[in-house]
Amino acid sequence: MTSKRVLTADYCEGCKINNVEGIKSQGLSLKDTADKLIRTFAEQIFYTGFIHADPHPGNVLVRRGPDKKAELVLLDHGLYDFLRKKDRVALCKLWRSIILRDEPAMKKHSEDLGVKDYFLFCEILLQRPINMREMGLANILTREETAYMREMAMNHFERIMEVLKSLPRPMLLVFRNINTVRSINITLGAPVDRYFIMAKSAVKGWSRIRAFDSSRLPKIAVFRWLWMVWESLKFEFALRYVLSNSLTQSVNVFNKFILFL
Numbered sequence: 508m509t510s511k512r513v514l515t516a517d518y519c520e521g522c523k524i525n526n527v528e529g530i531k532s533q534g535l536s537l538k539d540t541a542d543k544l545i546r547t548f549a550e551q552i553f554y555t556g557f558i559h560a561d562p563h564p565g566n567v568l569v570r571r572g573p574d575k576k577a578e579l580v581l582l583d584h585g586l587y588d589f590l591r592k593k594d595r596v597a598l599c600k601l602w603r604s605i606i607l608r609d610e611p612a613m614k615k616h617s618e619d620l621g622v623k624d625y626f627l628f629c630e631i632l633l634q635r636p637i638n639m640r641e642m643g644l645a646n647i648l649t650r651e652e653t654a655y656m657r658e659m660a661m662n663h664f665e666r667i668m669e670v671l672k673s674l675p676r677p678m679l680l681v682f683r684n685i686n687t688v689r690s691i692n693i694t695l696g697a698p699v700d701r702y703f704i705m706a707k708s709a710v711k712g713w714s715r716i717r718a719f720d721s722s723r724l725p726k727i728a729v730f731r732w733l734w735m736v737w738e739s740l741k742f743e744f745a746l747r748y749v750l751s752n753s754l755t756q757s758v759n760v761f762n763k764f765i766l767f768l
Contacts, residue, residue, distance in 0.1 A: 519580045521568030525694045533571045538698035540569055540577040541691075547579060548688050549705045552681055553599050553712030556590040560680035562687050564694075588677040592716060594620060598681070599713035605629050606706040608639050621673040627663065628670050630656075631682070633702065634689055646689075646697035 508515040522529030530540055544567065551558045559566075559581060572578030590598070597619035604612035617625035630637050635648055636655045648656070660667070671679065692701050 519568055519570075519582070521570035521578075521580050523564045524567040524569050524579070524691055525564035526569075527695060530569050530577070530695075533569070534575075535569065535571060535577045537695045540579075541695045541697075541699045541701075542704065543577055543579055544691060545688055545699065545701050545704045546708060547581075548684055549708035550712070552590070552684065553595060553602075553705075553709045554715055556592065556595050558588055558590060558677065558680055558684055559584065559586070560588055560683055561586045562684060562691075564691060567691070586680075588680045590677045590681065591675065594675050594678070596713060596716060598678075599709040599716075601629070601632070602706055602709040603713070605633060605637065606644070606702060608637075608642065610639060620675065620678065622670055623673070624666055624670050627659075627666055630659070631667065631670060632685070634686060644700075644702040646699075646701050647693060 522533070524530075524540065524544060527537065530537060548559070548562060561583060562581070566582045568580040568582065570578050570580060597616050601613065601616035601620070604610075604616060613629055614625045617623075617628050620628075622628045626637070633644070634656070635644065636652050637644075689701060692699070
C-alpha cells in the first residue's frame with residue numbers, strides 16, 4: 508500500500524530503550540535488553556555489513572516478546588550504509604586483536620582499513636584509552652580516563668581527522684552506531700560487557716564469512732556451524748588464558764597456539 512505519494516506506517520508498542528523505568532515496569536531485564544541491543548548492531552557491523560546508522564533511543568523500542576523477555580523494535584530505516592566484506596573482515600580481526608592486546612595485529616588490521624596511526628584509531632574505535640599492560644576494559648570510564656579522552660580530542664584534532672579521512676566512508680557511520688550503543692548501555696547501567704560481547708560477535712562474524720567463502724569446506728549449514736563454534740572456542744580459550752596469566756607470557760603462548768593450529 509506504500510507508493511511514491513503514500514507512506515503506510517504501523518504502530519509499534521514499546522518504550523524507548525533508554526527508559527529504564529519503562530523497561531522495568533514491563534518486567535523485563537536491563538541486562539537482557541542491553542545484551543540484545545549490542546548483539547543486534549554487532550551483527551550488522553561485523554557480519555551483514557548493512558548498518559543502521561542512527562540507532563538513537565527514539566529509534567529503538569523495547570517491548571515484551573512472546574517468550575516474556577525483551578524484544579527490540581528498530582525504527583526509522585532511512586539511514587543505512589553498506590560495509591564491504593573485506594572491510595568487515597579487517598574490522599572483525601581488529602576488534603579481536605584489541606581485546607587480546609595483540610599489538611602487531613592491531614597495526615596490521617588498522618592498515619587493512621587504510622589507517623597508519625593504528626593506536627589512535629583503536630582508541631577512537633573503542634572510545635576509551637587502551638592500556639596494553641592490562642586486559643580489562645571497563646564500560647564506564649574513570650575520571651582520569653575521561654580526562655585523557657578529552658585531552659586527546661582537544662590536542663590531537665589533526666591526527667584524529669587524518670585517521671577519519673583514511674577510513675572507508677561507511678566506517679564513519681560505524682563510529683556513530685558504536686557510540687550510540689555505548690551511550691545506551693551506560694544509561695542502562697552498563698549491565699553487560701560491551702567490549703567482550705562485540706569481540707565475540709566479531710569472531711563469530713569473521714568465522715561465518717570465512718566458512719561461507721572457504722573452498723576447503725562444503726558450503727552446507729553443519730560445516731559452517733562447526734567452523735563458527737571452533738573459532739569462538741579458540742577466542743574464548745585465548746581470552747581466558749591471557750586473563751589468568753601475565754600478559755607477556757600469555758600472548759607468546761597464544762601466538763604459538765594459533766601458529767600450531
